[in-house]
Amino acid sequence: MTAQEGAPLGLRERKKLATRRALGRAALLLALERGPENVRVDDIAAAVGVAPRTYNNYFSSVEEAICSLNVERAAQVAAGLRARPAGEPLAEALVNGIVGTVDGYTGGAEPDRAVVRVIAGAPMLRGEFLKSMTLVERALAEAIAERLEAAADRELMSRVLAAAVVAAARTATDHWLENPAGAPYHAVLRRALSFVGTEAAVAPERDG
Incomplete structure (x- = not known):
């Protein structure tokens, strides 16, 4: 199990995860x-400071390495929803869980526009980006x-709600990138997700 799934990692696994993240950061910076x-x-x-052979133990392509940190963070979205109180209405839980997940990895600050623009907009990374969105949608x-x-x-x-959430998040990101003088990312994301929440509000949930 991964750290995102909550299982404690042994020393060897922690070292491997640290190496993978270091390679991902280096790829993104480059x-x-x-x-x-x-x-x-x-x-x-x-x-x-590792051999190319070591790199190949972690990633199958340059594109995968560049997008790896984004994929890792995106994988936390489902956990963010699960962490919301059981009695919280689904519409609110979706918005609060996803915005809270973003807050968690940005520290409440604005995301780096240059990073987001590369990950979400570079033609050669489109396949990896869409793959990460598919994984998020399935887990969500x-x-x-x-x-x-x-x-x-x-x-x-x-499945319909998850697809709508992912589409809303992608649209919010595009809107934020296209309007650098506009509202902060978290506000744009919350607003976009609130439209999905309108539909989620009518979904029956379990009692208690």
Whole structure:
């Protein structure tokens, strides 16, 4: 199990996770400096002080490495929903859980626009970005379904709501990038998710 799933990691696993994150950070910094298309495996490995062979134990492509920290953070979204109080209405839990997850990894500050623009906008990274969104959607649907035990169509409903949440978050991110003088990211994200919350508010949840 991963750290995101709550299981304690042994020393070996912690070292491996630290190496993976170091490679991911190096790949992202190089992408920001040179452009994603100019990043090579040898450069990433050299920046961390490991052999390219070691790099290949962690990532199968440069694109995967560049997006890895974003994927790791995105994987926490479902956990953010599960952490909300059981009695909190689903509409509120979705908004508060996702915005709270973003707060957790930005420390309440604005995300780095340059990083977000590279991850979400670079053509060569589009496949990895969409892959991460698919993983988030699947995990979020499972977390929503847990709160919809009383719903006759909970599987379909949870998948639809999860897809709507991911689409709203992506749209909020695009809007924020396109309007640098506009509202802060957290406000834009909360507003976009509130539209999904309007639909979630009518979803039957388990008692208590």
